Amino acid sequence: MRSVNEHINQSAQSEQNYNFAYLDEQTKRMIRRAILKGIAIPGYQVAFQGREMPMPYGWGTGGIMLSASILGPKDCFKVIDQGADDTTNAVSIRQFFEKVCDIEVTQKTANASVIQTRHRIPEHSLVEGQILVFQVPIPEPLRFIEPRETRTKKMHAYSDYGSMQVKLYEDIVQYGHIATSYAYPVIVHGRYLMDPSPIPKFDNPKLHMSPALLVFGAGREKRIYCIPPYTDVKSLDFEDHPFSIQQWDQACAQCGSHDSFLDEVLIDDQGGRMFVCSDTDFCQQRQGNSND
Amino acid sequence: MINLESNIGKPADDEPAQERAILKCCDLSMLYEPGKGFENANLEIFSGEVLAIVGESGSGKSSLLKTLSAQIDSQHGSLNYFPASSTTSLNLKNISEAKRQSLIRSDFGLVHQHPMDGLRSRVSAGGNIAEPLMQNGERNYEQLRAQALHWLDAVEIDCDRIDDLPTTFSGGMQQRLQIARCLVTQPRLIFMDEPTAGLDVSVQARLLDLMRKLVKQLQLSVVLVTHDLSVARLLSDRIVVMQKGKIVEAGLSDRVLDDPQAPYTQLLVSSVLQS
Amino acid sequence: MYVAVKGGEKAIAASHALQAKKRRGDTKLNEISIHQIEQQLSLAVDRVMTEGGIYDRQLAALALKQACGDQVEAIFLVRAYRTTLAHIASCEPLDCAKMLVERRISAIYKDLPGGQQLGASFDYNHRLLDFSLMAESEPSNEYPIKANELEDEQVFTKVFSLLEQQGLAKSEQSREPSEEPLTTSQSFPYSRVERLAQLTRSDEGFLLALAYSTQRGYGRNHPFAGEIRTGFMELELEAEELGFSICIGQIQVTECEMVNGFVKPEQEQAHFTRGYGLSLGAAERKAMAIALIDRSLQASDYGEAIDGPAQDEEFVLAHGDNVEAAGFVSHLKLPHYVDFQAELELIRKMRNTKDTL
Numbered sequence: 001m002r003s004v005n006e007h008i009n010q011s012a013q014s015e016q017n018y019n020f021a022y023l024d025e026q027t028k029r030m031i032r033r034a035i036l037k038g039i040a041i042p043g044y045q046v047a048f049q050g051r052e053m054p055m056p057y058g059w060g061t062g063g064i065m066l067s068a069s070i071l072g073p074k075d076c077f078k079v080i081d082q083g084a085d086d087t088t089n090a091v092s093i094r095q096f097f098e099k100v101c102d103i104e105v106t107q108k109t110a111n112a113s114v115i116q117t118r119h120r121i122p123e124h125s126l127v128e129g130q131i132l133v134f135q136v137p138i139p140e141p142l143r144f145i146e147p148r149e150t151r152t153k154k155m156h157a158y159s160d161y162g163s164m165q166v167k168l169y170e171d172i173v174q175y176g177h178i179a180t181s182y183a184y185p186v187i188v189h190g191r192y193l194m195d196p197s198p199i200p201k202f203d204n205p206k207l208h209m210s211p212a213l214l215v216f217g218a219g220r221e222k223r224i225y226c227i228p229p230y231t232d233v234k235s236l237d238f239e240d241h242p243f244s245i246q247q248w249d250q251a252c253a254q255c256g257s258h259d260s261f262l263d264e265v266l267i268d269d270q271g272g273r274m275f276v277c278s279d280t281d282f283c284q285q286r287q288g289n290s291n292d
Numbered sequence: 293m294i295n296l297e298s299n300i301g302k303p304a305d306d307e308p309a310q311e312r313a314i315l316k317c318c319d320l321s322m323l324y325e326p327g328k329g330f331e332n333a334n335l336e337i338f339s340g341e342v343l344a345i346v347g348e349s350g351s352g353k354s355s356l357l358k359t360l361s362a363q364i365d366s367q368h369g370s371l372n373y374f375p376a377s378s379t380t381s382l383n384l385k386n387i388s389e390a391k392r393q394s395l396i397r398s399d400f401g402l403v404h405q406h407p408m409d410g411l412r413s414r415v416s417a418g419g420n421i422a423e424p425l426m427q428n429g430e431r432n433y434e435q436l437r438a439q440a441l442h443w444l445d446a447v448e449i450d451c452d453r454i455d456d457l458p459t460t461f462s463g464g465m466q467q468r469l470q471i472a473r474c475l476v477t478q479p480r481l482i483f484m485d486e487p488t489a490g491l492d493v494s495v496q497a498r499l500l501d502l503m504r505k506l507v508k509q510l511q512l513s514v515v516l517v518t519h520d521l522s523v524a525r526l527l528s529d530r531i532v533v534m535q536k537g538k539i540v541e542a543g544l545s546d547r548v549l550d551d552p553q554a555p556y557t558q559l560l561v562s563s564v565l566q567s
Numbered sequence: 568m569y570v571a572v573k574g575g576e577k578a579i580a581a582s583h584a585l586q587a588k589k590r591r592g593d594t595k596l597n598e599i600s601i602h603q604i605e606q607q608l609s610l611a612v613d614r615v616m617t618e619g620g621i622y623d624r625q626l627a628a629l630a631l632k633q634a635c636g637d638q639v640e641a642i643f644l645v646r647a648y649r650t651t652l653a654h655i656a657s658c659e660p661l662d663c664a665k666m667l668v669e670r671r672i673s674a675i676y677k678d679l680p681g682g683q684q685l686g687a688s689f690d691y692n693h694r695l696l697d698f699s700l701m702a703e704s705e706p707s708n709e710y711p712i713k714a715n716e717l718e719d720e721q722v723f724t725k726v727f728s729l730l731e732q733q734g735l736a737k738s739e740q741s742r743e744p745s746e747e748p749l750t751t752s753q754s755f756p757y758s759r760v761e762r763l764a765q766l767t768r769s770d771e772g773f774l775l776a777l778a779y780s781t782q783r784g785y786g787r788n789h790p791f792a793g794e795i796r797t798g799f800m801e802l803e804l805e806a807e808e809l810g811f812s813i814c815i816g817q818i819q820v821t822e823c824e825m826v827n828g829f830v831k832p833e834q835e836q837a838h839f840t841r842g843y844g845l846s847l848g849a850a851e852r853k854a855m856a857i858a859l860i861d862r863s864l865q866a867s868d869y870g871e872a873i874d875g876p877a878q879d880e881e882f883v884l885a886h887g888d889n890v891e892a893a894g895f896v897s898h899l900k901l902p903h904y905v906d907f908q909a910e911l912e913l914i915r916k917m918r919n920t921k922d923t924l
Contacts, residue, residue, distance in 0.1 A: 024653065052647050087902055181906075181913040
């Protein structure tokens with residue numbers, strides 16, 4: 001046991017005491033092996049030995065572990081939450097990486113080599129060589145149909161996905177259309193049913209044939225899964241009730257975009273509201289501003 | 293895609309069922325512990341016939357059914373399935389679990405004693421019937437609705453109930469719904485475990501009537517487990533009698549029931565007559 | 568006109584400064600020292616060590632101070648620190664028969680070799696507020712901690728070894744020390760050893776409620792407190808180059824062994840079943856809860872029906888970790904406005920279709 005004084009001395013130099021990107025190299029290697037396995041079996045959930053991170057579970061630890069394992073000194077890192085670079089949790093995660101690996105960070109989608117995201121895919125098309133890291137709360141798309149891991153594992157093994165399609169059928173019976181608006185399930189490479197994390201279904205088409213590598217990390221549930229570049233990703237639907245994405249009557253009040261995901265903002269107490277791009281970088285680029 | 297013009301409305305074919313085995317087991321054994329399970333079962337199930345396995349509770353008949361339907365493994369012996377598409381048989385014990393599951397899904401149907409074991413309680417009646425079709429790749433909503441309506445009608449459930457939850461159905465309706473869900477994929481071989489056991493006598497009679505009609509019209513191949521000889525008499529072509537894990541007698545239903553050979557069968561038949 | 572919310576960085580920094588101020592409280596009062604926490608809030612320290620997964624009283628005391636006394640937050644701090652430590656070696660399995668016992672009680676024998684040793688406990692204490700504690704005493708030499716205090720403690724035979732001698736209970740095997748260190752990746756089923764390790768780190772409140780539920784009929788297992796003991800153990804490490812094990816330090820642990828309802832297997836004599844729990848420090852309630860749940864999770868080994876939540880391994884182990892649970896519950900505080908927007912769009916679409924009907 002170390003004495004209090006030793007701890008106090010250590011705290012003076014504590015930041016140098018952490019390895020590059022916080023995790024030790026063995027752990028990073030273990031996580032990279034899981035990622036490689038995930039790439040080899042698109043959409044399959046690979047169990048890995050998660051680590052406690054200095055942020056709470058549910059706040060992006062899975063994404064943080066993945067980013068920490070793949071970031072190198074030459075990478076340029078972008079973090080978004082709800083599409084925005086300046087929401088508190090995105091700021092907090094970006095600061096963490098600036099502190100523990102001193103790498104270049106950016107808010108521009110085009111400049112980033114690794115982008116960690118929660119709940120959105122950037123509007124700006126990604127390109128080959130980029131990696132998009134998703135934070136995942138519940139990796140198992142079948143979890144709310146079957147709570148037991150031992151059973152859902154078998155359902156995946158036997159492609160036993162009828163129950164998921166039944167959920168969509170029941171939506172149509174009840175509401176006249178499919179009533180899943182985010183975390184909309186997809187079939188990857190014609191085989192595994194996958195939860196794309198709670199992105200709006202608006203973003204699902206961007207998963208299909210993406211030139212960028214898409215990696216998904218669930219820290220608390222200790223699962224990693226991937227969509228390699230140029231992989232077929234199909235959103236579940238019916239022939240006569242095809243998958244469709246959200247549409248707005250309005251354009252973005254700031255940049256005038258008609259084809260981006262819009263957030264609704266309340267502007268007064270009388271129910272007045274306006275719509276603005278959720279992707280702040282996209283919106284600012286269109287307005288001709290620059291952050292970097 | 294399933295043809296809506298299914299043969300449900302066709303008159304019964306008077307010709308004898310084709311004498312071709314679908315499933316065959318040799319020296320099949322599954323003993324959980326001495327006296328629990330079954331041993332050395334030899335059976336053939338032919339296309340278009342109803343085979344009843346009868347015996348009192350604990351005789352091993354349900355274990356035999358579970359093994360024949362590949363829900364559980366056996367310890368000894370062989371279990372061969374003859375797929376429609378191929379002339380060679382598949383040893384169900386040697387194929388991979390994934391292949392076995394896919395075969396069960398496409399070719400086998402299962403009717404549980406308790407209907408809710410075979411139904412989803414939070415899914416509408418229509419959804420329950422349509423799920424096996426979706427499992428097999430059907431992706432047209434209107435087709436699924438049409439199939440669900442067709443089969444609800446076939447099992448005599450009011451088509452207005454298509455969007456109701458099975459938990460709002462009576463026991464007899466639940467059992468008919470389970471049968472509809474089972475038949476919708478037109479399985480080659482159906483396994484039923486005491487399908488009428490939990491029902492009132494009058495409800496039982498209606499269900500038996502319906503089952504007899506469906507069996508004839510659709511020329512179903514069925515393995516039926518029951519402790520009730522009158523159910524076996526009404527539905528089955530052949531009967532297998534089990535006692536303490538062993539098959540003690542097998543033969544055409546009329547012969548077994550009217551002229552039982554094994555002492556145990558004699559006892560069973562006479563006790564029914566007395567009661 | 569709308570201006571996008573900016574300044575997240577400043578807001579975070581200001582929030583942290585406020586929290587630091589709140590932690591310190593009124594600066595006219597003395598700051599609490601981690602030595603005081605370690606000595607005078609020792610059971611809080613024990614819980615943080617047990618669920619944090621590191622035996623270090625000072626670190627646990629520091630975490631409690633930093634967390635303003637919030638145990639779950641303190642446990643989280645210790646866990647996050649633990650992640651950064653390299654795994655150097657695995658010690659030999661503890662043999663609690665060698666424990667230098669401070670407290671040992673058994674509920675199944677009135678007297679037994681060594682006797683009942685009540686030790687320090689809240690048991691039999693009338694829970695009346697002691698207002699004399701409101702006055703602060705000055706430091707004195709009345710009860711200083713002695714370096715050789717443990718010399719007074721003795722070693723006791725374990726109650727279960729007496730049951731085992733008579734064949735009334737089966738003996739249990741320790742895990743081989745050479746195996747990989749225990750990690751969790753939530754692949755079910757767990758081995759019993761993995762399960763016990765996970766239960767020791769699980770939330771005391773959650774385990775207590777589950778253990779209680781087994782006593783109220785949700786998976787009864789007929790427990791008797793066979794033995795509960797608290798005391799000090801030597802940690803031994805076999806250094807490869809030496810070829811024998813050396814003592815690397817002492818830790819305080821609490822062990823609970825429950826005697827549970829008997830079974831009569833085929834071709835065997837009837838014997839009692841058992842549940843085991845171990846916690847760091849004097850976390851006795853925790854050790855008892857673990858022992859009850861350890862037994863309830865053995866239900867399938869004895870062919871018992873699994874009809875209570877405490878018998879359901881996936882349910883117990885997937886939800887027992889308070890670092891995971893607190894994190895996931897608290898993440899609802901994070902912005903969800905993209906998903907909420909998607910739901911808004913959907914509900915408006917549904918309301919519009921209704922209008923046209």
